[in-house]
Amino acid sequence: MMRKSDMAFWTFMVMAAFAAATTVFNVSRTYSATSSNSEIYKQLDLFGDVLERVRSDYVEKPDDSMLIDAAINGMLSALDPHSAYLNPKNFRDMQVQTKGEFGGLGIEVTMEQGSGVVKVVSPIDETPAAKAGLMANDLITHLDGEQIVGLSLEQAVEKMRGLVNTPITLTIVRRGRDEPFDVKIVRDVIRINAVRSRLEGDIIYIKISTFNEQTHANLVKQVDGLKKSLAKAPRGFVIDLRNNPGGLLDQAIAISDDFLDKGAIVLTKGRLLEETQRANARPGDLAEGKPIVVLVNGGSASASEIVAGALQDHKRATVVGTRSFGKGSVQTIIPLGSNGAIRLTTARYYTPSGRSIQAKGIDPDIVVEQELPPELQGKTQPRTPSEAGLRGHLKNDTKDGKESTGSSSYVPREPEKDAQLQYALKMLRGEPLPPAPQPATQQPEPSTAPVK
Secondary structure, three states: EEEEHHHHOOOOOOOHHHHHHHHHHHHHHHHHOOOOOOHHHHHHHHHHHHHHHHHHOOOOOOOOOHHHHHHHHHHHHOOOOOOEEEEHHHHHHHHHHHOOOOOOOOOEEEEEEEOEEEEEEEEEEOOOOHHOOOOOOOOOEEEEEEEOOOOHHHHHHHHHHOOOOEEEEEEOOOOOOOEEEEEEEOEEOOOOOEEEEEEOEEEEOOOOEOOOOOOOHHHHHHHHHHHHHHHOOOOOOEOOOOOOEEHHHHHHHHHHHHOOOEEEEEEEEEOOOHHHHEEEEEOOOOOOOOOEEEEEEOOOOOOHHHHHHHHHHHOOEEEEEEOOOOEEEEEEEEEHHHHHHEEEEEEEEEEOOOOOOOOOOOOOEOOOOOOHHHOOOOOOOOOOHHHHHOOOOOOOOOOOOOOOOOOOOOOOOHHHHHHHHHHHHHHHHHHOOOOOOOOOOOOOOOOEEEOO
């Protein structure tokens, strides 16, 4: 999760430090043996040695920029799964995406560990990928006939991006189909409508797909419009955060504040005391005290978990669904001038009651599993990997820090087949509740890292 307010927080010229490694090699020897920094400068000497060896002796002349990018990426990726270097192009793409509009296919993807192929986490509604019929858990093995194996996730994503109106052919392996098949998709401008809402009788249903710069404003506008269209006050609200991978911290705080009158929303704690911050709710409840049900599943992460945790801790909402992803850390975007930026994990966050959901997730008040269609039934359920399954993830630092595995991320397209949604609507209407559907088997798939 990114803190937009910290975009200009710290200009740390990592690129310059590494680019000047050969200079460091000569200068660092002047530091005294008692210097607290002496060891790090010895290591930079080593880096300078290796860099020069590669530049002078590698079988082909290497690209210096590529070497430096790889070195920085290696350093940051060794910290945790969410810290990374953003070269100037990726930084610009990230800035565009947080505004809710970018070019591409319209899919959230991750790298399938062990196989080296790309897995579809979720197609974004009304995008080329969704219209082409891509589904969660589809495996992408080739791009325009070229194997993905051997590429990093960033390289694969870069190949899927391109000029608007240009085609790309994806080779898909889908469970239930014996043979791989090709899907041709034409790239388009992806406009993410962060909030979609509708009336379910006298209940207001709100689907939040991401937390970008438009999320809070869109939610308030749409809820106000739906309330005006009703002859009387709504019976209740459903806030659907399923398969929402997160986004901007300030937007998660604003959405939580929309439904809380007072109290803490989230507490963030960094390594230093001054990095500890607490966000509090202000008077004013958009739902005017009406009951709320929040829907979560294994694809609900980061900012989604802040909202669900805040409303759950204040007993303002009943959380229904399956355990959330468990990403309880905050990433700050630190610009590096013309050299791009780094996305660095700078804090952990805690719910109002002091719970850390890091590698643990939000446990719903009522567990409701989706009934799977025949083609998805079998020994392995379509489960989104959890934070606990990511290599190098931060450990939960609380006393009750037991880590948890992921949960199902399947959501039917038809509302009438959506067991979690139908359960929430019956609850708000005061109708008799059926037994919460439970899975036939629970066998998580190999864990992989979602793209943020």
